[in-house]
Amino acid sequence: MKEHTGGCLCGAVRYAFTGEPRFVSLCHCTHCQKLSGGSYTINLLIQEQDFKQQGATALFEDSGDSGHPVQRHFCGDCGSHIFAKISSAPGKIVLKGGTLDHPNDFTPQAEIYTCRASEWLLPVEKTQRFDLGI
Numbered sequence: 255m256k257e258h259t260g261g262c263l264c265g266a267v268r269y270a271f272t273g274e275p276r277f278v279s280l281c282h283c284t285h286c287q288k289l290s291g292g293s294y295t296i297n298l299l300i301q302e303q304d305f306k307q308q309g310a311t312a313l314f315e316d317s318g319d320s321g322h323p324v325q326r327h328f329c330g331d332c333g334s335h336i337f338a339k340i341s342s343a344p345g346k347i348v349l350k351g352g353t354l355d356h357p358n359d360f361t362p363q364a365e366i367y368t369c370r371a372s373e374w375l376l377p378v379e380k381t382q383r384f385d386l387g388i
């Protein structure tokens with residue numbers, strides 16, 4: 255099975271996972287804008303059991319739109335956001351696609367929280383758009 259790899263900006267945190275993501279989306283919510291410093295994040299929903307991490311991550315306890323806790327795992331050295339765990343999706347992790355070594359291996363299927371999308375940003379072709387989360 256193909257292994258996909260990635261890591262943070264400084265290289266202190268590296269990861270690998272096997273299998274294909276269940277879902278790939280772009281998220282335009284304000285939390286993703288703040289945590290990335292950009293307009294949106296790329297999110298791959300993968301099985302936690304398929305994911306192996308090298309190097310410790312720092313943790314930030316956030317809360318999602320639903321009010322449920324979201325554990326955000328960062329590199330404590332360079333600050334790259336690597337993945338999140340959402341309490342309402344046990345056994346899954348939301349991997350930030352910008353940290354992949356080969357981000358073009360995956361194409362987004364949907365855009366979410368488009369109500370917050372940058373007004374100058376065109377819709378991505380062949381994606382479903384959702385005003386809020388799904």
Ligand SMILES: [Zn+2]
Pocket residue numbers: 262263264265266267329330331332333334
């Ligand atoms: Zn780092």
